Amino acid sequence: MSSRRDFLQKITLSTAVLPFIRWKEPTKEESVTNKVSDDKVLRVAIMGLGSYGNIVARAMQSCKRAKITGVISGTPSKIKDWQSRYNIPDKNCYNYENFDAIKDNPDIDAVYVITPNALHRDQVIRVAKAGKHAICEKPMALNAKEGQQMIDACKKANVKLLVGYRMHFEPKTLEVIRMRKDGELGKIMFFDGLSGFVIGDPTQWRLNKQLAGGGSMMDIGIYSINGARYMVGEEPIWVTAQETKTNKEKFKEGVDETIQFQLGFPSGAVASCLSSYNIRYLDRFFLSGDKGFAELSPANGYGPIRGRTNKGELTQPHVTHQTLQMDEMAAIIFDGKQPVVPVDGEEGLKDLKIIDAIYEAVKKGKRIDLKL
Ligand code: NAD
Numbered sequence: 376m377s378s379r380r381d382f383l384q385k386i387t388l389s390t391a392v393l394p395f396i397r398w399k400e401p402t403k404e405e406s407v408t409n410k411v412s413d414d415k416v417l418r419v420a421i422m423g424l425g426s427y428g429n430i431v432a433r434a435m436q437s438c439k440r441a442k443i444t445g446v447i448s449g450t451p452s453k454i455k456d457w458q459s460r461y462n463i464p465d466k467n468c469y470n471y472e473n474f475d476a477i478k479d480n481p482d483i484d485a486v487y488v489i490t491p492n493a494l495h496r497d498q499v500i501r502v503a504k505a506g507k508h509a510i511c512e513k514p515m516a517l518n519a520k521e522g523q524q525m526i527d528a529c530k531k532a533n534v535k536l537l538v539g540y541r542m543h544f545e546p547k548t549l550e551v552i553r554m555r556k557d558g559e560l561g562k563i564m565f566f567d568g569l570s571g572f573v574i575g576d577p578t579q580w581r582l583n584k585q586l587a588g589g590g591s592m593m594d595i596g597i598y599s600i601n602g603a604r605y606m607v608g609e610e611p612i613w614v615t616a617q618e619t620k621t622n623k624e625k626f627k628e629g630v631d632e633t634i635q636f637q638l639g640f641p642s643g644a645v646a647s648c649l650s651s652y653n654i655r656y657l658d659r660f661f662l663s664g665d666k667g668f669a670e671l672s673p674a675n676g677y678g679p680i681r682g683r684t685n686k687g688e689l690t691q692p693h694v695t696h697q698t699l700q701m702d703e704m705a706a707i708i709f710d711g712k713q714p715v716v717p718v719d720g721e722e723g724l725k726d727l728k729i730i731d732a733i734y735e736a737v738k739k740g741k742r743i744d745l746k747l
Contacts, residue, residue: 376605377579377739378701382503388713389579393561397706398731399705401491401711403558404575404724405515406719407515412466414439414440414705414706414709414710415709415732416440416442416705417440417441417485417701417704417705417708417709418442418444418445418482418483418484418485419435419441419442419443419444419445419483419484419485419487419510420443420444420445420446420467420469420477420483420485420486420507421445421447421457421486421496421659421693422446422447422448422449422474422485422486422487422488422489422490422498422502423448423485423488423489423490423491423576424446424448424453424583425489425490426455426478427489427512428487428489429525429655430667430677430697431489431697431701432457432460432461432538432695433461434695434696434698434701435611435697435698436699437642437695437698438701438702438705439699440701440702440704440706440709441585441691441698441701441704441705443461443463444463444465444467444470444482444483445463445467445468445477445482445483446458446461446463446469447470447471447474447477447485447486448468448469448470449470449471449564452486454468456561456658457617458665460504464491466480467480467481467482467483467560469718470622473565474486474501474505475501475504476707477502477505477507477577477631478504478506478507479726480505480531483507484507484508484708485508485509485510485512485535485704485708486498486505486507486508486509487505487510487511487512488502488509488511488512488541488570488642489512489539490512490549490582490586491581491586491723492512492514492516492517492586492587492588492593492594492677493517493585493586493587493588493613494586495511495512495516495517495521495525496513496516496517496521496522496524496525496589499511499525499528499529499536500525500528502534503525503528503529503531503532503534503536504528504532504534506532506534507534508534508536508537508708509525509529509534509537510526510537510539510704511525511536511537511538511539511723512538513538513539513540513597513598513723513726514588514593514594514600514726514727514730514734515538515554515720515723515724515726515727516587516588516688516723516727517589517593517728517729518588518727519724519727519728519731521723521727522594522720522723522727523724525720526720526721526724526725528637528722529624532746535706535707535708535717535719536716536720536723537704537708537718537719537720538719538720538722538723539623539700539717539718540601540700540718540722540723541601541699541700541717542601542605542674542675542696543605543695543696543697543700543701543714543715543717543718544699544700544703544714545678545696546594546692546693546694547671547681547682547689547691548671548674548680548695549684549691549715549720549739550682550691551606551662551669551671551689552606552608552686552715552716553632554667554669555606555608555662555664555669556683558666558671558725559640559666559667559686560663560664560666560667560685561664561665561666561667562642562664562665562666563607563642563644563662563663564644564645564663564664565644565645565662565663566601566603566606566607566638566644566645566646566647566648566660566661566662566663567648567659567660567661567662568599568600568603568606568646568647568649568660568674569596569599569645569646569648569649569657569658569659569660569673570591570595570597570598570599570602570648570650570657570658571591571595571596571649571650571651571652571653571654571655572595572651572652572655572656572657572658573652573653573654573655574652574653576592577624578623580615581594581624581652582626582627582652582716583629583630584629584630587630587706589630589631589730589734590626590629590630590631590632590652591631591632591633591650591651591653592631592634592650592730592733592734593730594652595650595651595683595728596631596634596651596713596730596733597638597654597726597739598648598674598675599608599646599648599660600638600648600726600730600733601726602674602675603638603646603658604725604730605716605724606660606662607640607646607662609640609641609642609745610640610641610725610745611638611639611640611646611729611745612639612693612740612744612745612746613638613639613743613744614636614637614639614729614732614733614742614743615636615637615735615736615741616635616636616637616733616736616737617634617635617636617737617744618632618634619632619633619635620632620633621633621653621681623718626652626653631650631652631728631734631737632652632653633648633649633650633651633652633654634649634650634651634737635648636648636650636730636733637675638646638729647711658672658673658674658676659671659672659673659674660672660674660677661676666685667684667685668684668685669682669683669684670682670683671689677695677696678695678696679693680693684698694721703740705717721725723744725747727747728745729745729747731746
């Protein structure tokens with residue numbers, strides 16, 4: 376199992392995730408883990424040491440307020456490797472069977488769940504029951520019903536539930552949101568979101584309905600769903616959607632290859648979006664108002680994000696997304712900081728409700744009303 380997972384991890388890294396990777400090794404100064412900070416440091420155990428787990432871990436080396444103190448993995452060789460890389464003691468290492476014991480571990484404040492989508496619900500609920508804060512990768516779960524169960528479990532356990540929406544902290548994205556809020560773009564009329572890439576290995580979990588919960592929509596289309604909401608600044612009230620499948624062998628029943636979808640907002644603004652596992656170069660947001668426009672392209676990759684508006688190029692500096700995200704999440708958890716765009720379970724749930732409605736709209740061939 377472990378060698379198959381290692382293989383899948385390599386394949387995934389070289390296909391699905393590659394379009395997003397612009398990893399720059401931290402400088403010597405950045406890679407000093409225990410940076411001095413007057414603020415309380417969030418001590419995090421990473422669950423799922425796959426391709427994205429590795430990206431998060433490397434980025435956390437430059438965090439001021441977050442630090443890796445534990446790991447949860449089914450592969451002993453990966454645990455060994457991470458222990459030496461991140462200086463993690465044996466007592467902070469767990470597997471998927473025994474990680475409930477994390478409840479007695481005072482070195483861990485939060486667990487970051489970075490496993491295949493279908494595992495998120497049960498793993499987050501177990502983390503909550505262990506009394507630790509849960510950070511969960513997108514999509515938060517397979518559907519809204521599961522998402523609600525996670526929110527309820529975290530509420531009951533009095534722990535925070537946050538979703539890994541790294542774009543909510545990205546400086547150019549935040550500048551567009553500021554311009555829209557300050558009225559610089561005028562009345563928002565239209566959003567266009569393109570999210571997609573050509574996925575590789577047909578045996579990877581992303582193309583397995585049981586583990587992924589769907590296809591491109593769960594993995595990459597969610598960026599356009601989430602982006603439509605924070606770019607327009609409203610919650611959609613209806614959705615229509617159409618699916619195209621050109622390869623039924625690779626994209627089996629329940630695994631969407633390409634879906635176009637449209638969202639309607641209370642103000643009358645509309646969004647037109649595309650989600651695909653079989654179209655290249657889809658990473659663009661465009662927002663049009665009656666006084667101006669904003670374009671981000673790439674809009675969701677690991678960066679640098681590029682953007683321009685009717686006023687010119689966006690020049691906010693690139694900061695490694697996951698470094699920013701984890702420092703900000705520490706402030707949310709410990710200081711009750713309110714991010715410009717929420718990253719809590721309710722935010723994840725809204726996207727899941729929209730995904731449910733998109734799949735329903737495809738199936739029924741009609742417009743589905745939304746109540747978020
Ligand atoms: P991956 O396949 O590279 O890693 C998944 C990890 O989960 C592996 O270490 C694997 O061993 C482990 N795992 C545990 N139980 C497993 C099981 N039953 N089957 C298969 N693997 C199992 O995947 P990834 O790219 O790291 O994605 C993990 C999660 O992170 C997904 O939910 C994905 O959507 C999300 N993700 C988010 C971003 C982002 O930018 N926010 C980017 C990539 C992935």
